[in-house]
Amino acid sequence: MGEKIKEIICSVIFAVFGGCMYLEASKIRPVMEKDLGSGFFPKIVGLSILLVAVIQLIQTIKREPPKDKNQDADEDTKGGLFTIAAIVGYTILYDLLGFILSTVLYLFVQICILSNRGNRNYKLFAAISLITPIIIYGLFM
């Protein structure tokens, strides 16, 4: 996706967010006398987001698209997505298995994800994954 398209989508998302916030805040009525009400500040913030996002959108459309630097080419999408999956899995398991077991599993998986062939040492990873949660548990739990 081109940089310009990305920026346009981003501005539109912010503009929609600001607009929705303004509408939602408009429904809040003041309940106390002489008070601005709980809807006043969110309305100002929502409107400001909308305004700034529209300015940003106009600026982006007017601007010449930047020369494609192709920064994403070197990126390891798999590594990033696996990391997100590992963190999501950890959060789910934390609730189900408790701290120690879920942390042992998470640490091992996450270290494996972030390591590469050159520095992969499963025995060391397993030892760190086992010892760390026990030390942390002993210290803080």
Place this chain on the structure above:
Amino acid sequence: MVLEGLSLVLTPTCLSLIAFGVVIGIIFGSIPGLSATMAIVLFLPLSFGLPTVDGISLLVGLYLGGISGGLISAILLKIPGTPSSIATVFDGGPMADRGEAGKALGVGILYSFIGGMISIFALIFLSPYLAAVTLKFTPVEYFSIAVFSLTIIASLSGKSLMKGLLSGLFGIAISMVGMAPLDGLTRFTFGQFQLLSGFSIVVVLIGIFAVTDIIMAGFDRKNLDKQMEKKSYTLKGFGITFKEFREQIANMIRSALVGLGIGILPGIGGSTASLLSYTASKNASKHPEKYGTGIIDGIIASETSNNAVIGGSLIPLLTMGIPGNTATAVFLGGLTIHGISPGPLIFEKSGAVVYGIFFALIIANFVMLIFERAGLRIFVKLLDIPKHILLPIVMVCCVIGAFTNNSRIFDVWSVMGFGILGVLFKRMHIPSTPLIIGFILGSMAELNLRRAMQASAGDISVFFTSPISLVFLIVAALSLVMTLRRSYKESKN
């Protein structure tokens, strides 16, 4: 009374407890998500069984260590250990990247000590006068302080001012989730009871700073090893020359005064002090464009002020019984349990104990200086741990920090959500620091705006008729104009 207080503290037990408290406090402060307040809460029951001064000294050590420890992770991991160290990341992080982690830490430790000492002496000698001055601060002045602090968003927006503003406004928007101030109406909760109390600053900080970094490391795992090239450093003393020290005197005094003032004002806290003094320092500097690129000025401003908050926050606590932040609120509990009633008569009723607390603070500050300086080599060694091992361990600490915040799994999910949001921001080249600033200051601005308008029956002129408020608003306007001018010039060049 003074000597009696000193004799109560100068016992092996009390000195050991202070040292123990400082060390544990530093550990809590340096781990993202764990805070000085948490450390005090955890050790509060232990202090009950101890003699009064021993128990209070332990809490003093924990409080001081907890605030000071935040700079370690702020500089080495670019994750503020406590919200008070947020502005330390701006320059400490880039310095560590350049291989100057030792110097950044040394300077941070030294100025934490100086900030602490200035505020402790202010506490000892000026507390009644300072407490009287701050009683003049009304919501009008609080709102103006928040507006002034918010102007830093403009200068921390990086290449795009518009994106920085969007990020800051988004942070303010997030701060409004949950129950509204004053009337308690629920806003933007979408029927979720978990959102009633809104998002905690710890959760937002951990998510945006730590989890984002870990996910980004996943996207960049091919280069993780390249980043791990050992950066050698040499450090003499605290890494600051006498010439540099002399040049920083004005910055140091200004930051200490900001920290002291913010500490005295109830309900603001170290994070605002750190941001406010960073903004003030940048505005007063001859080279504001260098801020954020890794200069000691930024670290000095942040660390001096957040440690000056310690003595400052104890002033209203001891002289009026008003706790300025959560840590001092717990501290107040500790004092009350030991039979000490803070208030105007505290010096008459419990003089020896109060002087004991003062001496404990001074000793704790020295212990902090010695321990952190001695451990500097070990802290810097953290950077030598391979990132594929260090980052997952940091993530585990973050999860613990998020969970212990309210003992609910929802906060862990929120941390993850903010982490992903941070990744999206990075993808869109939106700076995430303004989001944090907006989040911290948004609720303060709203609360005090509403209070001020209520008290003045909707008369907006109150913000301009109060001299203190007017000064803050003028400085905020000047700061904004200067930043916009600089930004315009840069874009033209």
